[in-house]
């Protein structure tokens with residue numbers, strides 16, 4: 638294929654995977670880039686992006702679609718030869734034989750992989766709750782009120798159950814000691830206010846393309862985007878999915894702007910919290926402005942008896958690799974950074 642940006646994007650994403658703790662996927666993408674330059678089988682899967690520039694390749698997360706498609710095949714059990722080369726707990730995998738198996742798998746399952754890659758990646762990272770929960774604790778401590786929690790861009794809704802997981806904030810534990818969803822975040826800084834009384838009296842979520850956890854294919858798709866050599870992340874999301882299914886978590890199909898204006902107005906007797914993680918960048922500028930307007934309008938109607946909070950985990954515009962947890966709390970509208978965090982919540986530097 639003539640487009641050199643394609644191989645470049647695979648190699649850049651390879652570096653990203655290594656930086657975020659997946660050497661296997663880093664190496665696999667290097668092999669994929671070599672294969673592309675040698676006109677190997679992977680070319681057929683990348684044809685829809687033959688003309689794309691680097692920006693478009695990253696906006697579409699093409700490399701992650703390719704990795705997700707192969708991992709989905711492994712998880713389905715429909716290609717045992719490929720699965721035999723993937724990492725498992727106790728078996729460190731080598732990406733060289735894995736890529737040889739992947740080339741054969743691409744030839745065997747080309748239509749299925751191409752179909753998988755037509756979808757934009759749908760991820761839901763549970764450990765982001767380790768970044769958001771301390772923000773909820775701060776809101777509970779500062780308002781002294783029960784919480785109404787509204788999540789926009791919630792994907793399958795796994796971070797809607799943030800108060801039902803178990804956390805370790807440095808030496809301080811918080812949450813349900815019996816919980817199967819456990820956060821192993823590396824914590825620096827003082828502990829958040831774990832003595833605050835946290836009672837969630839209402840919770841709801843929306844996404845423009847919600848994940849339906851009752852659909853086995855969608856459940857597998859969520860797992861497929863977790864990198865296969867990150868066993869703790871896989872265990873955690875499986876436990877979170879089981880919990881969400883048992884609690885019948887649902888995510889409404891709606892646009893964040895309309896939904897926020899419609900459902901998240903402050904109400905007396907509770908702190909109303911609108912929250913999100915890793916979503917702002919996916920909105921066009923006019924939607925960002927409209928959402929900021931809806932939030933400011935709810936903030937303007939907030940009172941001490943009916944406070945309104947905007948809690949979010951997003952990359953600062955100038956630096957996309959680490960993220961910030963920010964809180965704006967009305968009345969008053971004071972805005973502050975609570976923490977800087979790893980994109981998957983692997984570490985949290987608590988600043989408050």
Ligand SMILES: C[S@@+](CC[C@H](N)C(=O)[O-])C[C@H]1O[C@@H](n2cnc3c(N)ncnc32)[C@H](O)[C@@H]1O
Pocket residue numbers: 759760761762763765789790791792843844845846847891892893894913914915916919920924
């Ligand atoms: C990277 S995922 C993050 C999902 C989840 N918040 C998490 O941290 O795991 C971004 C999500 O934003 C959703 N999204 C993007 N634009 C949206 C919009 N305008 N309204 C609602 N959801 C949106 C996507 O469908 C996707 O589920």
